[in-house]
Each structure stands twice: as structure tokens, then as C-alpha cells.
Amino acid sequence: MRVARVGILGYGVIGKRLADAVRAQQDMELVGVAGPPASFSLRDAQLLGLPVFVTESPKPGDATASFCKVRGNLDQLAEQCEVLLDCTPSGVPVQYANLGRRHPHLVTIVQGGEKASSVEVSFNSFANYAEAAGKKRLRVISCSSTGVCRFVYTLDRAFGLRQAFISLFRRAADPGKRSKNPTNALSPVMGQSHHAPDVKTVLPHLNLYSVSLDCSTTFAHVLNFQADLRQSVETAEVLAALEAMPRVVVGEGLRTTADLAEHYRDLGRPRQDRPEIYVWKESVGATGTTVYATISVHMESITIPETIDCIRAALPFMGDHNWFSIRLTDQALGIAKAEACYRR
Amino acid sequence: MTILVGIVGHDLVSKRVAGAVAAQEDMVPSPHQPDFCDVVVNCAADPLRLAIPVIQGPGVRREQGPCFSLLADRAEVLTAPSLQIATANVLAFARLLHALLPLGVVTRFFASTFRRAGHATEPRTGCVDALEPLFADPAEDWDLGCLFTERVPTYHVSRTRGPYTHSDLHTLKIDLATTPALTDVLAALKRGPRLMVGAARDGFPNTAQVQEFFRDMGTTDSYTVFVWEESVAVVDGSVVLMVDVPQETTPIPEIIDAIRLNQLPGVSLAASVAQTDAALRVRTRWADWARGL
Numbered sequence: 001m002r003v004a005r006v007g008i009l010g011y012g013v014i015g016k017r018l019a020d021a022v023r024a025q026q027d028m029e030l031v032g033v034a035g036p037p038a039s040f041s042l043r044d045a046q047l048l049g050l051p052v053f054v055t056e057s058p059k060p061g062d063a064t065a066s067f068c069k070v071r072g073n074l075d076q077l078a079e080q081c082e083v084l085l086d087c088t089p090s091g092v093p094v095q096y097a098n099l100g101r102r103h104p105h106l107v108t109i110v111q112g113g114e115k116a117s118s119v120e121v122s123f124n125s126f127a128n129y130a131e132a133a134g135k136k137r138l139r140v141i142s143c144s145s146t147g148v149c150r151f152v153y154t155l156d157r158a159f160g161l162r163q164a165f166i167s168l169f170r171r172a173a174d175p176g177k178r179s180k181n182p183t184n185a186l187s188p189v190m191g192q193s194h195h196a197p198d199v200k201t202v203l204p205h206l207n208l209y210s211v212s213l214d215c216s217t218t219f220a221h222v223l224n225f226q227a228d229l230r231q232s233v234e235t236a237e238v239l240a241a242l243e244a245m246p247r248v249v250v251g252e253g254l255r256t257t258a259d260l261a262e263h264y265r266d267l268g269r270p271r272q273d274r275p276e277i278y279v280w281k282e283s284v285g286a287t288g289t290t291v292y293a294t295i296s297v298h299m300e301s302i303t304i305p306e307t308i309d310c311i312r313a314a315l316p317f318m319g320d321h322n323w324f325s326i327r328l329t330d331q332a333l334g335i336a337k338a339e340a341c342y343r344r
Numbered sequence: 345m346t347i348l349v350g351i352v353g354h355d356l357v358s359k360r361v362a363g364a365v366a367a368q369e370d371m372v373p374s375p376h377q378p379d380f381c382d383v384v385v386n387c388a389a390d391p392l393r394l395a396i397p398v399i400q401g402p403g404v405r406r407e408q409g410p411c412f413s414l415l416a417d418r419a420e421v422l423t424a425p426s427l428q429i430a431t432a433n434v435l436a437f438a439r440l441l442h443a444l445l446p447l448g449v450v451t452r453f454f455a456s457t458f459r460r461a462g463h464a465t466e467p468r469t470g471c472v473d474a475l476e477p478l479f480a481d482p483a484e485d486w487d488l489g490c491l492f493t494e495r496v497p498t499y500h501v502s503r504t505r506g507p508y509t510h511s512d513l514h515t516l517k518i519d520l521a522t523t524p525a526l527t528d529v530l531a532a533l534k535r536g537p538r539l540m541v542g543a544a545r546d547g548f549p550n551t552a553q554v555q556e557f558f559r560d561m562g563t564t565d566s567y568t569v570f571v572w573e574e575s576v577a578v579v580d581g582s583v584v585l586m587v588d589v590p591q592e593t594t595p596i597p598e599i600i601d602a603i604r605l606n607q608l609p610g611v612s613l614a615a616s617v618a619q620t621d622a623a624l625r626v627r628t629r630w631a632d633w634a635r636g637l
Contacts, residue, residue: 163580167456167515169475169504185552186458186506186513188586190544190574209579211515211586213458215475215506222475224456224502226517258474282479283502292454292500294477 001027004315007081008033009055009074009096011041013174013300014111014307015087019050020270021304022085024332027318028311031080032071043067053077075102083107083311094118100136107135107314109307112142112198122201125309125329126153129322132313140307144168144212144221145198147277147297150247151225152199152206155291158241160230161206162289167224168195168212174300175218188213220257220274221297228290235286238293242279246326246341247305249274252281257296273301275335305329347371347607350378353387356463356592357401357599360565361385364596367623371603383603393426399602400428402435402595406483411490412602413438414537418613421605429602432594433457433512434487436569436587441495443536444518444583447528452519453492453499457512463592464509471507478503510555511590515575516583523581533571533585537617538597540568540628541576548572551588565593567626597624 006022008015011033022030032051035042037058046052046068055074058065071077078084078099084106086093090113097118100108109123116122119139121131127149132138141149148166155161172181181187189212196208243250254260265272275298283294305326312318312325319325323344330336349365351358351373365373365385374381378394386392387401400409409426410416415438421427430438433455441450459478462469470476481503492499524532534541542548548557548570558566575586600620604611611619620626 165454165517165579165582165584167502169458169506171475182550182552184509185550186508187550188513188544188572188575190572191577207580209584211456211575211584213513213515213586215458215508217473217475217507219474222477222504224504226454226500256471256474256476258471280477280479283477285500287498287500290498290500292502294502294504296475 002317003027003029004083004311004318005029005031005081006083006085006311007031007077008085008087009035010087011035011039011045012087012089013176014303015085016041016044017271017273017301017304018085018087018307019045021308021333025308025329026332027328032077034074034077037062037064039063074099078103078106081106082315083109085307086110090114107138109138109140109310109314111140111303112145114139116198116201123306123310123313124149124202125306125322125326126150127202129309129313129325130320132310133316133320135314138310138314140303140310141198141202142195143299143302144170144223144297145195146302146306147221147223147295148195148210149199149202150245150277151293151295152208152227153203154241154245154248155227155229155238156206159233162228162230163207164225164227166195166208166210168193168210169222170212170214171217171219171221171299172214173218179216181214181216183216186213186215217257219261221299222257223295223297225293225295226290230289232288233286233291235284238284238286238291239281244341246330246337247276247335248279249276250279250281260296271300274298275301275305275333277302305333305335345370345608347383347603348374348376348381349603350374350376350381350384351387352378352384352392353401355387355403357403357595358385358387360593360596361387361599364600364624365603368600368620369623370608382607385599385603391426397424397606398426399599399606400426401599402429402431404428406486411487412598413491414442414598414613414617415491415495416613418605421602422609424606427602427606429595429599430487430491431484432589432591433514434484434491435594435598436589438491439536439538439569440516440587443532443539444529447520447524447532449521450496450518451498451521453496454517455501455514457501457503457514459503459505459512460508460510460591461505462509470505473507476505478505510551511588513551513586513588515586518583520581520583524578524583526576526578529578529583530573530576533576534629537621538568538626538628539571541571541573543573545574554588563625566590567593567597567624568628569594597621597626
């Protein structure tokens with residue numbers, strides 16, 4: 001079986017998770033990870049046995065100089081790969097745009113922090129898988145946008161979605177990061193947030209509006225939906241549609257985002273990750289054609305499955321069926337639901 | 345007539361009520377037993393029944409009785425033996441509706457509310473680092489029913505609590521039967537009593553800066569709710585906005601109005617609001633603050 005050769009640029013919050021996810025796929029091979037030579041995350045990559053590459057020559061005292069057996073530079077990594085997952089911080093990928101010109105064979109996939117205009121296509125596994133085929137520069141929509149997308153896609157596919165209003169409460173920073181948000185304040189985003197426009201890059205026919213604020217918490221986002229459907233529904237029907245959807249967990253009894261983190265830690269998930277969106281069953285209600293619901297998005301891991309699917313979608317030899325890829329990815333990542341959920 | 349106001353219970357609201365009553369020309373806080381007052385404001389946990397009218401504070405367990413807000417029925421308030429002051433958030437919703445209803449009929453109301461974990465002094469206030477959806481709030485649900493019945497046919501409030509202490513911040517989507525112009529919406533909000541419309545670009549990027557402004561202006565307590573101008577939008581016939589609601593202080597002016605309207609038959613709600621706000625020096629127009637710049 002031919003495998004896709006994948007490299008990762010930036011071994012941070014997303015990069016390290018994608019490294020594990022790629023290695024879990026039977027049809028992919030992780031060629032190596034690259035980053036700044038001073039980055040201690042590359043030390044960890046070395047400890048985990050991953051081939052380490054650097055974006056510039058290490059200096060004495062750099063982490064890679066002290067801890068790593070450096071295999072080469074970024075160009076040398078790119079030469080060996082078919083796909084490069086650019087997981088560098090928002091705004092950085094543009095610095096590596098020339099990499100694609102030096103290596104025309106390379107498919108580059110960036111994350112949602114990059115502008116949609118900087119890529120050929122924005123991607124979501126459910127929404128527009130086929131559009132990725134043959135593209136060289138792609139973007140997986142952002143973490144919260146992915147969460148919104150999965151939810152509205154489910155409603156739209158099952159019932160037809162006329163419009164949705166989404167209110168997001170976002171964590172101020174990932175657990176390991178500093179926050180620009182004041183310690184005891186809420187920071188609203190003025191006007192419409194980027195999430196609805198982001199989702200519309202992959203589901204352009206949907207009528208969405210989103211607002212968001214940042215708050216001093218780290219575990220996960222919470223999103224509230226008001227969705228108007230094209231038909232009247234019962235709450236039970238909405239729950240059934242959500243429960244039948246991959247990468248969506250409908251649960252009850254877990255009160256807070258901290259409870260969710262503990263729960264998935266107890267389940268043995270690596271890094272207590274939850275790539276699925278979590279829907280609080282207690283929050284779901286349908287009144288006529290309107291559905292209300294509250295979900296949680298684990299921003300560190302939610303885009304991982306979609307990024308893996310994007311690799312397959314972009315490479316023609318890997319097949320063009322999104323549900324096939326979604327099932328493969330979920331099985332490899334240990335988040336698969338019943339087989340019937342993947343039959344379309 | 346000077347209204348003798350008794351105050352029962354000592355909490356974050358009651359101590360502010362005492363000061364607000366003292367600031368009014370037509371009422372005084374009474375040191376006497378409740379039976380020797382004209383009206384009592386009850387800030388204890390349970391409702392109080394007396395021979396004289398009782399204004400039940402926003403933290404009191406709900407029972408029957410008219411619920412007071414800026415949209416209250418004037419006739420119902422006069423001489424009512426028991427008046428329930430709505431929660432701070434419902435009072436805020438009422439202020440916003442009071443401002444927007446002249447623009448047209450409200451067909452649906454949705455609030456995605458972010459609630460502080462608690463006041464900074466409260467010892468048990470939930471998780472230090474988590475968001476917690478709340479699926480019920482009996483007192484607030486009761487007040488919402490009072491506010492919206494026969495006024496707004498459909499409404500829904502989603503609640504999430506988070507590790508924060510200052511105020512609540514809500515995103516509202518208010519569907520109107522006729523689509524207003526954004527300029528009309530902003531003008532209506534700026535006219536509305538006890539609503540301050542401010543801009544993030546003018547130095548209010550977050551709730552901390554809103555709080556700090558009032559601290560620096562010498563009015564640590566803000567009786568107004570704060571609407572971010574840039575958050576106001578008209579989307580497919582709906583008004584969308586974000587509003588900051590301080591929990592301890594928002595009810596104070598409405599408590600004063602409830603006292604006055606319960607006791608004095610010749611005073612309209614609008615007149616009482618003007619009188620209360622003048623006594624409490626409530627300033628809502630940015631122009632009034634900016635005049636000093």
C-alpha cells in the first residue's frame with residue numbers, strides 16, 4: 001500500500017498532536033518534524049524518537065544543539081515529503097510561502113489562524129472534502145469554526161438549516177500558554193466574530209452570524225446556538241441526528257469544562273484530548289423549527305481529525321470519498337462511533 | 345410626603361439601598377421596626393409578609409406578586425402589598441426592551457448569558473478554571489415569565505458561568521417584526537434610561553476597563569448597564585448587541601422607583617425614573633462624561 005509521506009513544521013500545541021495522529025494512520029508515514037532550533041518542544045520530539053529538523057542552524061545553547069540529533073534543515077525535510085503540515089503560530093506560515101515554490105511537488109496544509117485568501121481552499125471533512133483534490137495549499141478552518149461546522153452541518157443535513165446564531169465563550173489561552181486577556185475580565189469581540197465567515201468558506205450556502213468573547217479559563221470553549229430549521233422538529237429527533245454524527249458526543253451529567261477534561265483524562269485519552277465536540281444533552285431543546293443547544297469545543301485537538309482527512313483529500317492516490325477517510329481517521333485515533341454512523 | 349423605608353437583611357444590595365434611599369428627597373431610611381415604616385425593602389433570603397407593603401429584593405426566593413422592572417404595570421404597582429424586584433439580568437433586559445419597543449414589536453428574544461462565578465467576597469463560587477452551563481435558574485426564569493408574558497411570544501436564555509467576579513456579560517439577539525435601521529437602534533439605546541452606550545475604541549475594550557472607568561470617576565457603583573456600540577448590529581431583522589450588567593448595583597434604581605410608585609399615586613414611572621437618576625447622579629450619555637475632557 002502506498003503511504004503518504006508527511007512532515008510537520010512547528011511542533012507545538014497542534015503540531016505534536018498531528019505528529020501522533022499521522023503515526024497512528026496506516027496509510028501515512030511521519031518523515032520528521034521541524035522547528036526553530038531553540039525550541040524545547042523539539043527536545044521532546046527527540047525523546048519520542050521523532051526525526052528532528054530545524055528551520056535554521058542551531059547555535060550553542062539551543063535546545064536542539066543540546067538534546068537532538070538534527071537530521072537536516074526544512075528544505076531537506078520538504079524534499080522527502082509529499083505533504084507538509086504547517087503548524088506554526090498564526091501569521092508565521094506566510095514566511096514559508098517560498099517553500100512551495102522551491103518544492104513544487106509539496107502539498108502544504110496550514111491551520112485556521114491563516115487567512116482564507118492565502119490558500120487555494122479552506123477545508124472541512126464533512127463540508128467540502130472533494131474540493132481539496134489536487135490542491136497545493138490548503139487550510140483547515142479554525143478550532144471553534146470546526147466545532148460550529150460540525151454542529152450546523154448536522155442540523156442542515158438532517159433538517160435543513162435556515163439560519164443560525166452562535167455565541168461563543170472562548171478560553172483566554174491554552175493551558176500551557178500566556179494570556180493577553182486580563183486575569184479577571186471578559187473581552188468581547190466587537191461586531192461579528194470570524195467564526196461564521198470562516199464556516200461559510202466551506203459551507204457557503206448557510207446563513208450564520210457569530211459573536212464571541214474571551215474569558216479567563218483554559219480548558220475549552222463553550223458555544224450556545226439558536227438554530228432555525230426548515231422544518232419543525234422534536235428534541236428527540238435533534239438528539240438522534242447528533243448522536244449519529246461522527247466526532248460529536250452527546251452527554252449529560254458532566255457539569256463543567258473542567259469535568260470534561262477530567263473525564264477524558266480518566267478515559268486515558270492522550271493529553272486528555274477530546275477531538276469530538278461535546279453536546280450537553282440537558283441544553284438541547286426544540287421549539288417548533290428552532291433548536292437551542294450548548295456545546296463544548298476542545299480547541300487543542302478538534303482540528304486534528306480534519307487535518308488528517310485533509311491529507312487524504314489533497315492527494316489523489318488516497319481516494320476521494322470523505323466518509324471513508326473520516327472512518328479511517330476516527331478508527332486510528334480511537335474516537336470511532338458505530339459503523340452505521342459512517343454509512344452515507 | 346417623606347416615605348419611611350425600612351430595610352431588612354444585610355447584603356451587597358441592601359447596603360446600597362440604604363444609601364440610595366438617603367439620596368432621595370422624598371424618602372428616608374427608617375431606623376424603626378418594620379411595622380413603623382411606610383414600606384420595607386426585604387433583602388433577606390425568604391419573602392417577607394407584613395401589614396405594610398414589602399419590596400422583595402432580587403435575591404429573595406420567588407413567590408407570587410407583581411414583578412417590577414421598567415416595563416411594570418403602573419397600576420399594578422400602586423399599593424401592591426408585595427412587589428418582587430427582578431434579578432439584575434432581567435432588569436437589564438427590561439431596560440433594553442423599554443428602549444427598543446418603540447422601534448417595533450419584538451417577536452423573539454434570545455440571550456446567551458455569561459454569568460460571573462460570584463462576587464469576589466463569596467467563598468463558594470464554582471470552579472477556578474472552568475466554564476459551566478447552567479440549565480435552570482428558578483428565580484430568573486420566574487422573572488422572565490413575568491417580563492415576557494403578553495409582551496414577547498418566544499424567548500430563550502442560555503446560561504454559562506465562568507471564573508470571573510465583576511459583572512455578567514450577555515449577548516442578545518432580539519427579533520423585531522419590522523427591520524430597524526442601525527442608526528435608529530443606536531439612537532434608541534442612547535435615549536434609554538440607565539443604558540450607557542460606549543465604544544471599545546474609546547477605551548472600553550473589556551469589562552475590566554468598564555469597571556475601572558467608573559472607579560476612576562468616583563462612582564465605584566455604576567447603576568447603568570453598558571452596551572458596546574460596536575457590538576450593536578442589525579442582522580436579518582434582528583438586533584444583536586452585547587451588554588455588561590453589574591449585579592449588585594443594577595437593581596438599586598429600580599428598587600427606589602418601586603418604593604416611590606408603590607407609595608405615591610401621582611407619580612408616573614417616567615417621572616420616578618428621572619427623579620431617581622437625578623438623585624443618584626446616573627449619567628448614561630457618553631457626552632455627559634466626555635464634557636469634562
